[in-house]
Amino acid sequence: MSALIQLNNVTKNYRRGKEGIAIFDGLTMSIEKGDFVAIMGPSGSGKTTLLNLLGGTDRCDGGQIIFDGERIDGYSEGQLAAWRARSVGFIFQFYNLMPVLTAAQNVELPLMLTKLPAKKRRDNVATALKIVELSDRAKHKPKELSGGQQQRVAIARAIVSDPKLLLCDEPTGDLDRNTANDILRTLQQLNRELGKTIIMVTHDPEAARFANRTLHLDKGSFAEVTA
């Protein structure tokens, strides 16, 4: 397998007042195409920061970030946004759906960044909703859906433009055990059947078991844990 994402010697600092705090100081890692990786670690260890760097929503202060052979660390804001729209699907702990839009309209959002005609957009939305088994809720607003259903809509939104990479920040952190397992099985299915590369941050060891491997993040570096 070849690497979908390669981090070389990445540094990331945050400023807090006068002093800078180093989150990553020379982080090197690689994620293979088609992998499903769980990332665990204590609060404040930099898990979300890592997802921001991998997903091009934040910039590193040094080193290289290579996605599918392309360096993205030098991209401009606009290039990054376009790259995100093409290549990355994001799944959040609190679903982050637009309350005024229906499920279908929420799923359609990423397609608004493409030149697809309306008919094609509708077809893709229908396909994505079918994959997450929510076709019958297409016209519902988020507040008319359960937490698990909302997260399914969010997953449909993340895959509708067929990105290679899915980034999930505690996707089951707000759900009960059974619902969480349903969501995790869906992610597993997306990984196995559609070949999506998935990186999932989680606190929950049971959730991590759905991944192929688990990386433990502590003090800015990784230790691999074999489940």
Next chain:
Amino acid sequence: MSLMSQTRSVIAMNVRSIPQRLWMSLATVVSIALVVAVLLGFLSLANGFNQTLKGSGAPDVAIVLREGSEAELNSTLSREQVDLLGRGPGVKIGADGRPIVSGELLMVVDGIKKSSRTKANMPLRGVGANGLLVRKQAKISQGRMFSPGSNEIVVGAGLLREFEGFELGKSVRFGAQTWRVVGVFEAPGTVFESELWADAPVVQSLFKRGTSFQTARVVLTSPTALPAFVAYAKSEPRLQLSAQSELDYYAAQAERSGLLIRYFGWPLGIIMAIGALAGALNTMYASVSSRAAEIATLRVIGFSGFSAFMGTMVEALVLSAIGALLGVTICAIGFNGLSASTLGAGFTQVAFRVQIGPEIIGQAVTLALIIGLVGGIFPGWRAARQKPLLALAA
């Protein structure tokens, strides 16, 4: 990347989320509507007043005043001067073979307003037999003209509407004298409709003016005869008077009343607009912060900062446009066509109709849209700078 379609979706989301901030948004709409209604109220008053003043003057009638007088009330002319004016160049000759000149005096008398039942000033104009000839717009609509030398008056239709006790046949008292209303005249859209007319010599003797007048109106053969006549009135040693076209005279008066409105209506409108702007900014900042997670999420997905800016901007403009529409409607239903009266030249009442027109609607709506624009720019800027961080989106 389709900038248009993403911007359209964000705008649609912003606008559709307005009901989530219903009360705040309503308050903004109402405050903008008030600004528009108040400003439009003032402007349409000024507009109606100006139209009436401007409609009062004819281009081929010269009005002659004492050099240095700006208004009829503080001018004075002798009988000899009035006669001499008739011998000037370009003066039109009437059917009786004599020049059409009207020596006039304007007195201020008291009347009771119907609307408020309070005393208010009315202009009483002493005119000669030529009083109707120098005013083409004026004609007797009921009864007849006063007869020379008698205590008879004719009343303008506007004054009849506004003041009590001037119906045809009634008697009224000014000072020691009793007058009988023998006619009503119409002079639509002019200040004259707000006047009382009586025979000039009778007015002169009642108000102890001897044989002196205040102004003269002189009908010229054409507007092009004006410069020569003006020069004559100024340079003839026995005259040394200031003449101008009646049109210019009333335009200057309109200009002065326009200044009054500008110095009162606009500042009030702008002070209110600043208040409404503060409200609009508050509402829009609240919109941006209540939608911070949504904006961050859209930015993470790949939406541009520009689309976030436009969403906020258009939301503000929509609120201000609704406010403007409401304000115009309030004003149009509440005031338009209403007859009003105000102090004209010399502190007498001038009746006119409030007139809303496209130009002043344009001005008031522009002010509303400026409120929306400024109220949207800064919050929109904040929305555009929202970072697409996952932590913010959570």
